[in-house]
Each structure stands twice: as C-alpha cells, then as structure tokens.
Amino acid sequence: MATTSDPSVDLITISPNNANDSLLNTSDEFRFDDYRQRVVVGSVYCLVAVTGFVGNVLVILAVILSKKLQTRTNAFVVNLATADLVTCTAAPFTALALLSEDGWPLPDAICSVAAAVYFSCLSCSVMNLTAISINRLIVITKPSSTYRSIYTTKNIAAMLVFTWLYPIIVCCLPLFGLGRWGYSIKYKTCSLDSSCETSKLFSLVGSLLIYPVPLVILFVCYFKIYRHLKGHTKKMIAGVELSDTSVSSSTRKQSRSFSKRQVEITKNLFVVMCAFIVCLAPFAVAIMIPPSDPVIPWTGAFIIFNSAVNPVIYGVKHPHFKEVFRHMLRCRYRMIQEPSGCLQKFRH
Numbered sequence: 001m002a003t004t005s006d007p008s009v010d011l012i013t014i015s016p017n018n019a020n021d022s023l024l025n026t027s028d029e030f031r032f033d034d035y036r037q038r039v040v041v042g043s044v045y046c047l048v049a050v051t052g053f054v055g056n057v058l059v060i061l062a063v064i065l066s067k068k069l070q071t072r073t074n075a076f077v078v079n080l081a082t083a084d085l086v087t088c089t090a091a092p093f094t095a096l097a098l099l100s101e102d103g104w105p106l107p108d109a110i111c112s113v114a115a116a117v118y119f120s121c122l123s124c125s126v127m128n129l130t131a132i133s134i135n136r137l138i139v140i141t142k143p144s145s146t147y148r149s150i151y152t153t154k155n156i157a158a159m160l161v162f163t164w165l166y167p168i169i170v171c172c173l174p175l176f177g178l179g180r181w182g183y184s185i186k187y188k189t190c191s192l193d194s195s196c197e198t199s200k201l202f203s204l205v206g207s208l209l210i211y212p213v214p215l216v217i218l219f220v221c222y223f224k225i226y227r228h229l230k231g232h233t234k235k236m237i238a239g240v241e242l243s244d245t246s247v248s249s250s251t252r253k254q255s256r257s258f259s260k261r262q263v264e265i266t267k268n269l270f271v272v273m274c275a276f277i278v279c280l281a282p283f284a285v286a287i288m289i290p291p292s293d294p295v296i297p298w299t300g301a302f303i304i305f306n307s308a309v310n311p312v313i314y315g316v317k318h319p320h321f322k323e324v325f326r327h328m329l330r331c332r333y334r335m336i337q338e339p340s341g342c343l344q345k346f347r348h
Contacts, residue, residue, distance in 0.1 A: 030186070030293040030294065031185070032186065032187045032188050032297050037297070038098040038099065038297075039098075039099060041098055041297050041301045042094075042096075042098035042099045043095070044304075045091045045092065045095040045098070045301060046091075046092060046095045048091065048304045048305055048307065048308045049089070049091040049095070051308045052085070052091075052304070052307040053085060053088040053089065055310070055311030055312065056081040056084045056085040056088065056307070056308075056311055057085065058311055058325060058329075059077065059081040059310070059314060059321070060078055060081050060082065060085070061328065062324040062325060062328065064340060064342055064343075065324065065328070065340055065342065065343040066324045066336055066338060066339065066343070067340045067341075068320055068324075068337060068338040069320055069321065070340065072147075072156060073135050073139070073265065075160065076131050076159075076163075077132070077269075079124075079128050079164075080125060080128040080129065080132070081311070083121045083124040083128060084121070084307035084310060086121045087118060087121040087122060087125070088304075088307050088308070090114050090117045091118070093110070093111070093114035093118075094189050094190060097183065097189045098188050103185075104183040104190070111181070111183045112181035112182055112190070114190045115181045115182070115189075115190040115191050116171050118190075119171055120168050121167075123166075123170065123171065123210045124163055124164055125306070125307075126167075126210065126211065126214050126215070126276075127162070127163035127164075128163050129214070129272070129276060130217050130218055131159055131163055132269050132273075133217065133218050133221035133222055133269075133273065134217065135151065136222075136265075136266045137221040137224055137225055138150060139262055139266075140225050140228060140229070140263070140266060141224065141225070170210055171206070173202055173205070174192075174202060177198065178198050178201060178202045178205065179192055179196060179198050179199040179201065179202025180192065180196040180199060181193065182196075187296070187297055187300075218273055222270055222273070225266060268313065268314070268317045271317060272310055279302055279303050279304075279305050279306035279309070280306070282302050283296065283299040283302065285299075286299045323337070334347065
C-alpha cells in the first residue's frame with residue numbers, strides 16, 4: 001500500500017530491497033511492474049551473486065593458504081570478504097522476488113530474514129572499510145611498536161566482532177516494533193514493509209546509527225594518510241632523512257622499503273573504498289531526486305557490484321593476492337610462496 005512520500009530518504013534503505021515506499025518518491029503511482037525489466041535486474045543480481053561468491057571464496061582461501069597474506073590488515077580484508085560472501089548468498093532471494101510474477105512465493109519469514117541479512121552485511125561492509133582505514137592510518141603514521149601494541153590478537157578479534165555485532169543490533173530494531181522487514185509490493189523485493197507505520201522512523205534511525213560516522217572517519221583517515229605521505233615525500237626530497245647519521249644506510253633502506261610496501265597496500269585498499277562509494281553513489285543520488293522512481297531498481301542493483309568487485313581489485317592491484325590467485329586458479333598450490341601450515345598439511 002503506497003504512503004505519502006518524503007525526499008529525505010535515509011541510507012539504510014540502500015537498495016531496492018528495502019526502498020521504503022513512503023520515503024523514496026513523490027509518485028505514489030509507480031510500481032516496478034514491468035516484468036521484462038524485473039527479469040533483467042533479477043538476472044544482474046544472480047550473475048553478480050555467483051561471481052561475487054566465487055571471488056570472495058578465493059580471497060578467503062588465499063589468506064588461509066598463504067602465510068604471507070596472514071597479516072593484521074588482512075584480518076579485516078577477510079572479514080570484508082565474508083560480509084560480501086554472505087551478501088552474495090542473500091542476493092538470490094532478491095532475484096527470486098523480482099522474477100516471481102505473483103508476489104513473494106515463499107513464507108514471509110524467509111523474505112524478512114533475507115532482507116535483514118542483506119542489509120546487515122552491507123552495513124558490516126561499511127564498518128569493515130572504516131576499520132581498514134583506521135588500520136592504514138596507524139600503520140602509516142605511527143611507529144611499528146605502537147601498531148603492534150594496538151593490533152594484538154585480542155584487540156583484532158574484538159574489532160571484528162564489533163563490525164558484525166553493531167550492524168546486526170541496528171537491523172534487529174524491527175523486532176522491537178520499530179519498522180518491519182517484509183515484501184515490498186512497490187519494488188517487488190524483500191525490504192522494509194511500508195505498510196508498517198514505524199518503517200519511516202526505522203529508516204531514519206538506522207541511517208543515522210550506521211552511515212554518517214563511518215563515512216566521515218573513512219574520508220578523514222585517508223586524508224590524513226595523504227597529508228602524512230606528502231609531508232614525508234617533501235622531507236625525503238630535502239634530504240632530511242639522509243642527514244640522520246645515527247641510522248645506518250641499510251636500516252634506512254629497509255625502512256623506505258617497508259614504507260613503500262605499506263603505501264602500495266594502502267593505495268589498493270583506498271581503491272576498494274572508492275569502489276564502494278562509486279557503487280553506492282548512483283542510488284544515493286537517485287533517492288534524493290523525487291521523480292527518479294523508475295531508475296531506483298537499477299541503481300539499487302548496481303550496489304551489489306561492490307560485493308563482487310573487491311576480489312578483482314585484489315587480483316589486479318595487490319601483488320601478493322595476485323600471485324596467490326594465479327597459482328590457485330591454475331591448481332599449482334606447490335608454487336605458493338610461504339605456504340601456511342594448512343597448505344603444508346594439504347600437500348602431504
């Protein structure tokens with residue numbers, strides 16, 4: 001049932017799956033009824049879900065098999081890949097809803113759970129990207145001893161749990177009467193049920209709790225990294241580091257080599273963040289323009305590409321992931337350098 005529109009839609013409704021009927025548009029008459037368009041959008045979800053599933057499994061297996069990839073930063077990369085993997089697992093339910101001509105064909109509870117899982121994982125991705133940006137800021141700007149003292153095994157475990165627990169708590173608010181997950185008649189997907197009077201309030205509260213602070217932290221961290229690297233480059237050009245006679249030449253070379261490697265890793269992860277923003281931006285812009293109802297299902301489908309693009313970025317730009325991927329795809333596991341204990345046992 002259509003309700004009154006409100007252009008101030010929130011980012012918690014970040015795909016057509018939970019595009020709240022009363023929030024996204026001023027046109028109460030629009031329904032995503034064109035079955036041919038729904039087939040195309042549903043096919044996109046299926047295709048990206050399959051490729052994203054395979055790609056993220058490769059990321060996780062690469063870290064399991066290569067000791068070189070078992071770093072503190074990659075703990076968050078694996079966590080991000082896990083969130084993307086679960087997102088790809090939940091996406092086919094969206095495709096099923098789109099391809100069903102007579103509404104949602106399964107029990108309503110399945111639709112509700114699928115929607116909640118989808119958006120919990122999407123929110124988890126944002127939290128992981130934020131955690132990665134903080135990790136990169138500390139490793140680039142602070143001494144290695146400070147970095148190791150902060151990123152202990154226990155602290156990393158606590159951070160990883162938080163990136164999941166917080167979004168899950170927010171997405172469980174409908175269990176306490178604030179909004180309701182269900183089938184969206186308007187967009188033919190599993191989403192927030194617009195017939196519930198508190199769905200609009202849930203969208204607002206959920207958006208404020210999940211998105212603004214992490215996105216600000218992301219931009220601030222990478223801006224500080226940029227400023228630090230720019231200042232560091234100026235010092236090197238001026239010969240400040242070379243004038244430090246208390247440090248041996250070999251030590252300075254090792255430090256520069258380490259810094260260069262970390263800078264390259266940081267650049268790659270910055271590209272991952274940019275990919276997320278690019279995938280999110282079309283939908284975010286569309287929901288701010290009231291007459292954009294017809295493009296919302298398409299821009300919403302574009303968001304799921306983020307769950308499949310990260311493994312491609314690692315495979316193209318990250319030298320360590322690229323090497324391990326190549327050996328894995330060619331089934332040449334013996335060629336993987338610095339094999340993990342798990343891989344060594346597998347070889348035997």
